[in-house]
Amino acid sequence: MKTLFKHAALATMIGLSTPGLASLAYVSNEKDNTLSVIDTETQDVIETIDVGQRPRGILLSKDYTKLYICASDDDTVQVLDLATRKIVDTLPSGEDPEQFSLHPNNKHLYIANEDDAIVTVVDVETKDVLAQIDVGIEPEGMAVSPNGKWAVNTSETTSMLHWINTETFEIEKNIVVGQRPRHVEFTRDSKIAWASAEIGGTVHIIDVDNLEQIHEMSFKVSGVNQDRVQPVGIELTSDGKYAFVALGPSNHVAVVDAQTYEVLDYLLVGARVWQLDLDKDEKHLYTTNGVSGDVSVIDVEDLKVIKSIKVGRYPWGVVIDPTS
Amino acid sequence: MPRYQLMRLLGLTALLWLSLVLSVQAAPLQLTIGYIQWIPDTGPVLSNVIPEPEDAGLRGAELAIADNSTTGKFLGQTYSLQSKVADSGEAAIAAFDTMHQSGIELFVVNAPAATLKTITEKAGANTLIFNAGAKDDALRTGQCRANLLHTIPSYAMLTDALGQWLNQRRWDEVFLITGPTEADKGWADAFRRSAKRFGLEIVEDKPWTFDADLRRTASRELPLFTQASDYDAVVVADVRGDFGEYVPYNTWLPRPVVGTQGMSPVTWHRVVESWGAAQLQNRFRELAGRNMNSEDYAAWAAIRAIGTAVTDLKSAEPAEIRNFLFSDKFQLAAFKGRKLTFRDWNGQLRQPIPLVHPRGLVARAPFEGFLHPNTQMDTLGFDRPESECRING
Numbered sequence: 001m002k003t004l005f006k007h008a009a010l011a012t013m014i015g016l017s018t019p020g021l022a023s024l025a026y027v028s029n030e031k032d033n034t035l036s037v038i039d040t041e042t043q044d045v046i047e048t049i050d051v052g053q054r055p056r057g058i059l060l061s062k063d064y065t066k067l068y069i070c071a072s073d074d075d076t077v078q079v080l081d082l083a084t085r086k087i088v089d090t091l092p093s094g095e096d097p098e099q100f101s102l103h104p105n106n107k108h109l110y111i112a113n114e115d116d117a118i119v120t121v122v123d124v125e126t127k128d129v130l131a132q133i134d135v136g137i138e139p140e141g142m143a144v145s146p147n148g149k150w151a152v153n154t155s156e157t158t159s160m161l162h163w164i165n166t167e168t169f170e171i172e173k174n175i176v177v178g179q180r181p182r183h184v185e186f187t188r189d190s191k192i193a194w195a196s197a198e199i200g201g202t203v204h205i206i207d208v209d210n211l212e213q214i215h216e217m218s219f220k221v222s223g224v225n226q227d228r229v230q231p232v233g234i235e236l237t238s239d240g241k242y243a244f245v246a247l248g249p250s251n252h253v254a255v256v257d258a259q260t261y262e263v264l265d266y267l268l269v270g271a272r273v274w275q276l277d278l279d280k281d282e283k284h285l286y287t288t289n290g291v292s293g294d295v296s297v298i299d300v301e302d303l304k305v306i307k308s309i310k311v312g313r314y315p316w317g318v319v320i321d322p323t324s
Numbered sequence: 325m326p327r328y329q330l331m332r333l334l335g336l337t338a339l340l341w342l343s344l345v346l347s348v349q350a351a352p353l354q355l356t357i358g359y360i361q362w363i364p365d366t367g368p369v370l371s372n373v374i375p376e377p378e379d380a381g382l383r384g385a386e387l388a389i390a391d392n393s394t395t396g397k398f399l400g401q402t403y404s405l406q407s408k409v410a411d412s413g414e415a416a417i418a419a420f421d422t423m424h425q426s427g428i429e430l431f432v433v434n435a436p437a438a439t440l441k442t443i444t445e446k447a448g449a450n451t452l453i454f455n456a457g458a459k460d461d462a463l464r465t466g467q468c469r470a471n472l473l474h475t476i477p478s479y480a481m482l483t484d485a486l487g488q489w490l491n492q493r494r495w496d497e498v499f500l501i502t503g504p505t506e507a508d509k510g511w512a513d514a515f516r517r518s519a520k521r522f523g524l525e526i527v528e529d530k531p532w533t534f535d536a537d538l539r540r541t542a543s544r545e546l547p548l549f550t551q552a553s554d555y556d557a558v559v560v561a562d563v564r565g566d567f568g569e570y571v572p573y574n575t576w577l578p579r580p581v582v583g584t585q586g587m588s589p590v591t592w593h594r595v596v597e598s599w600g601a602a603q604l605q606n607r608f609r610e611l612a613g614r615n616m617n618s619e620d621y622a623a624w625a626a627i628r629a630i631g632t633a634v635t636d637l638k639s640a641e642p643a644e645i646r647n648f649l650f651s652d653k654f655q656l657a658a659f660k661g662r663k664l665t666f667r668d669w670n671g672q673l674r675q676p677i678p679l680v681h682p683r684g685l686v687a688r689a690p691f692e693g694f695l696h697p698n699t700q701m702d703t704l705g706f707d708r709p710e711s712e713c714r715i716n717g
Contacts, residue, residue: 117394136398137607156603157395157628158394158395159632176399176636179632179655179656179663199663201663
């Protein structure tokens with residue numbers, strides 16, 4: 001009887017989790033060693049997948065068949081097959097991988113190794129380590145420009161953006177920004193890069209052609225102490241209209257006019273908002289809230305928070321598979 | 325002149341000119357920071373089960389030099405440390421004299437207040453001293469010097485953190501035990517002030533006078549010593565760790581023990597791991613082979629503050645560094661979840677204070693609800709109106 005019940009439950013689970021029904025969001029839970037899978041139609045968690053220790057950065061392969069997971073405390077990058085939702089492989093990553101970014105060629109994975117002050121470049125097909133590049137202390141944010149020309153790494157304690165030439169794997173420029181830079185996001189045309197500085201409380205707008213800062217923004221959330229306004233994750237809409245900036249322990253997401261850099265609104269979400277991602281038609285924005293252990297869903301048209309979804313402990317990263 | 329020689333000469337001139345241009349662009353900068361440590365022997369202690377590391381402070385300074393150098397290599401800046409762990413106050417002052425005469429103008433000092441004051445006075449206006457050891461409140465309330473900054477929190481900052489915590493737990497009746505040393509009295513005085521600030525009542529205020537070896541008698545002596553009709557917590561002021569470790573579980577009433585032992589307000593502790601602190605802890609352990617403590621953190625913060633200023637200024641002039649550290653542009657990212665800045669009236673580094681027990685983090689002050697018009701962090705320690713110091717006019 002017990003076995004029968006188990007089988008039935010399993011069957012239901014499999015039925016529920018059959019990919020292809022709706023667009024799915026994947027959330028890494030840093031202190032639960034799991035991924036939560038959210039159905040973006042129903043906005044419910046449909047499955048929780050066991051992964052390696054301290055999962056943080058996650059990203060999708062360019063063909064949307066795999067999810068790469070930084071299992072920081074296992075010193076490895078895990079590869080999850082999205083069709084079966086099983087870990088099928090691991091990649092050499094260097095020590096303590098935190099964030100990473102995949103080159104548009106779908107092969108070169110740039111990994112920030114926080115404890116070692118290096119960026120490791122791995123070929124995901126051959127598993128060869130192509131390069132290890134010395135950067136500043138506590139490399140964190142990692143982004144490759146959509147045109148594939150630049151890989152940018154932020155080093156938190158050095159407070160720099162390191163611009164790595166993706167052909168030579170050499171640093172060509174270092175730009176000093178605010179204290180504790182965390183994240184870089186490129187516009188679709190690769191012309192502008194947005195970089196957040198957590199302790200500096202700033203977002204820096206970089207002109208990619210000239211590799212120079214053209215604007216610096218700061219934030220003010222009413223009723224929140226200024227030193228708790230700490231920008232981390234950034235997400236840009238593809239129409240160039242909005243930038244969303246997660247402001248960490250201020251528990252707010254800033255809505256920014258991506259053309260004028262004017263802050264339009266601050267939206268209250270869960271506690272310590274960290275990373276964010278748009279769903280496939282860019283109608284909803286999902287944010288991970290580390291301390292409250294949930295994901296907030298923002299309606300992009302109305303700029304309103306419409307739901308919070310309970311996930312695991314300390315949700316860190318979120319990516320939405322647009323093809324599922 | 326043969327033609328090849330002329331060519332070589334021209335080439336050499338071009339090279340010289342080129343290197344001159346390059347050097348102007350990269351502006352290479354070599355900076356040596358002095359570190360002076362003198363920790364007086366605290367005498368034999370009873371509860372000396374786990375000794376304190378003798379290089380506390382020094383290793384933090386070394387880590388910060390490495391951190392600064394990693395950043396500096398992208399900017400053509402190199403940092404080095406000249407350090408002296410002295411065995412007397414005189415030796416510490418002599419080491420300062422030697423380093424100062426050799427041209428060092430930035431110092432981190434981990435020594436008692438008297439030694440620190442002598443060094444600060446000898447240093448003169450164009451030399452900056454960072455205090456990474458002396459917690460005495462007097463250094464922040466009346467005996468301030470324009471060239472002296474503090475990265476170690478004062479006793480008042482620590483006890484205010486504890487006072488806020490006791491207040492928000494509503495454990496407001498406390499039994500205070502104070503050891504015999506000057507440091508114990510300094511800590512206890514600071515706590516009495518905190519008690520007044522945060523509405524705590526000290527129902528018993530007893531000096532520790534026993535000289536028995538508590539390893540044999542703790543379970544017999546302490547219950548009697550802590551007899552009182554009622555209290556919510558026992559507060560221990562035993563800075564050197566003479567008897568305090570024996571107080572928990574040996575009190576007359578079943579009550580928690582807080583203060584210098586039990587749950588303690590500290591500058592830093594191995595259990596702090598949020599806000600990226602895990603990375604700092606790992607880096608430190610790799611360097612020193614032990615956990616990072618409060619003195620290590622204070623020395624690290626001082627040299628990182630210098631590094632942050634030099635990165636921005638591209639200059640190592642003490643006067644310029646000092647101006648920068650007190651300007652709106654300075655903020656230290658120091659793994660405490662907030663940007664740290666210096667109080668402009670007394671040179672104290674503002675910072676959250678973790679409250680820890682030996683194996684875990686309990687809470688972090690300041691707490692919500694304790695309000696301040698400028699920054700909540702100024703609810704910890706002597707605020708501007710309470711200090712006579714005005715080192716920036």
